[in-house]
Amino acid sequence: MSASEDRLRDLLVQGLAGDTATYHAFLKELSAHLRAFLRGRLPRLPDEVEDLVQETLLAVHNQRHTYDAGQPLTAWIHAIARYKLVDLLRRRAGRDALNDPLDDELEVFAASDTEADDARRDLVTLLNRLPDRQRLPIIHMKLEGRSVVEAARMTGISEAAVKVGVHRGLKALAAMIRGE
Amino acid sequence: MMKTDELITMLARGAVAVEPQALQRRYVIALGWGAFGTTLLMAIVLGVRPDIAEAARLPMFWMKLAFPALVVAGALLATVRLSRPGMRLGRVPAAIAAPVLAMWLFAAIVLLGAAPAERPTLFFGDTWVYCPFIIAALSVPLFGALMWAMKGLAPTRLALAGASAGLLAGAGSALIYSLHCTEMAVPFLGFWYVLGMSIPAAVGAAIGPSVLRW
Numbered sequence: 001m002s003a004s005e006d007r008l009r010d011l012l013v014q015g016l017a018g019d020t021a022t023y024h025a026f027l028k029e030l031s032a033h034l035r036a037f038l039r040g041r042l043p044r045l046p047d048e049v050e051d052l053v054q055e056t057l058l059a060v061h062n063q064r065h066t067y068d069a070g071q072p073l074t075a076w077i078h079a080i081a082r083y084k085l086v087d088l089l090r091r092r093a094g095r096d097a098l099n100d101p102l103d104d105e106l107e108v109f110a111a112s113d114t115e116a117d118d119a120r121r122d123l124v125t126l127l128n129r130l131p132d133r134q135r136l137p138i139i140h141m142k143l144e145g146r147s148v149v150e151a152a153r154m155t156g157i158s159e160a161a162v163k164v165g166v167h168r169g170l171k172a173l174a175a176m177i178r179g180e
Numbered sequence: 181m182m183k184t185d186e187l188i189t190m191l192a193r194g195a196v197a198v199e200p201q202a203l204q205r206r207y208v209i210a211l212g213w214g215a216f217g218t219t220l221l222m223a224i225v226l227g228v229r230p231d232i233a234e235a236a237r238l239p240m241f242w243m244k245l246a247f248p249a250l251v252v253a254g255a256l257l258a259t260v261r262l263s264r265p266g267m268r269l270g271r272v273p274a275a276i277a278a279p280v281l282a283m284w285l286f287a288a289i290v291l292l293g294a295a296p297a298e299r300p301t302l303f304f305g306d307t308w309v310y311c312p313f314i315i316a317a318l319s320v321p322l323f324g325a326l327m328w329a330m331k332g333l334a335p336t337r338l339a340l341a342g343a344s345a346g347l348l349a350g351a352g353s354a355l356i357y358s359l360h361c362t363e364m365a366v367p368f369l370g371f372w373y374v375l376g377m378s379i380p381a382a383v384g385a386a387i388g389p390s391v392l393r394w
Contacts, residue, residue: 018197027188054187061191063334063394065202066264075266083265083336087393116184123182142190163196170191178393 002074004033004109009073016064029112031057034081036111041085048088050119055177056084062171078108087178126176127169134169137162203263203333207256210329214349217321218356226314226360240364247369248354250279251377255348259326262341263333276347283370290366305363308372315376319346319353323380327391335392342388343381350377 008029015023034053042049059080067076127135132155140151141162152159182190199205222228235241254276261267291299305311326345335341354373363369 015195016198020192020195023195024188024192027192031184031188050184054184057184057187057191059394063265065198066334068264068267071264071267076264079265079336080334118181119184123187141194145193174394
């Protein structure tokens with residue numbers, strides 16, 4: 001197990017326990033690894049890389065309850081990145097764009113790339129297409145950084161409904177990306 | 181335009197702790213409701229066999245329960261592993277195949293030891309015409325519940341994951357159906373029960389790639 005894997009795993013485990021600062025650090029570091037990994041896999045679709053980094057980060061977040069702390073983090077991340085990569089290529093109906101075999105799971109943390117291109121897909125535009133019961137909780141809690149209590153007061157729905165709205169809204173966002 | 185760093189900040193902000201047993205809890209709920217639905221369906225439409233008290237004294241009755249129960253155990257292990265990205269199946273497929281192969285071996289011994297005139301009865305019993313279809317029909321509540329559970333997780337091999345959840349539903353259904361069914365011959369169970377369990381597994385494999393996407 002590599003040092004960066006150990007480190008990232010610790011960050012994720014603490015993040016899953018509710019430490020948002022550590023979770024932020026995890027996602028940040030992960031995004032650089034994903035970018036390098038996906039850039040290497042998509043040499044003919046360089047414009048798609050940042051969109052796919054974002055889609056994969058959203059998938060990691062939405063599916064974070066499926067990580068087993070006893071499992072190698074490399075295997076978990078690689079399987080998610082690979083799944084989203086294959087999904088993208090299927091959508092583009094161009095599996096020939098793939099130049100490398102995909103079963104190289106050790107490489108997922110091998111390189112890191114913090115130079116982000118601009119994404120082409122704007123997640124804010126997609127967010128605005130969500131129904132209010134999901135859009136407003138996400139805007140208040142996730143973008144403006146308000147508490148559940150405040151978000152509930154501002155939207156006039158219950159605190160439980162705010163939490164459900166955020167959760168379902170982020171899943172719906174992933175579904176919209178998939179359906180593009 | 182949302183930059184990746186802004187997305188990260190958005191995702192991390194207010195992210196609450198994740199329940200460590202979330203996946204297990206999901207399957208407990210799905211199996212509980214699914215088994216409840218399938219049992220209710222069996223009890224209302226078919227009813228428990230009237231001679232169950234006498235049948236329970238026969239070792240064959242318990243073997244008939246143990247066979248689908250072992251397939252349930254193996255398929256549950258496979259289904260749980262296939263719900264987590266990057267989790268290997270390891271020897272789980274062998275654990276699923278083992279009880280089926282043991283049944284076939286046992287069936288071959290029974291058939292070879294029987295008089296030729298008795299062999300058709302041992303294989304076809306009285307209910308071969310509808311047994312597999314009843315197992316498949318009874319599996320619907322379990323099948324729906326398990327697909328719901330898996331849909332909220334993250335399978336990456338969708339056809340295989342659908343097949344595994346389908347097999348789990350089919351084996352669970354066979355286990356519950358065996359409280360009604362009066363067939364007690366190993367050759368019958370080894371073929372018609374296996375066929376019954378395979379129907380939801382095949383349906384799961386067919387619909388997995390579209391239903392289980394995330």
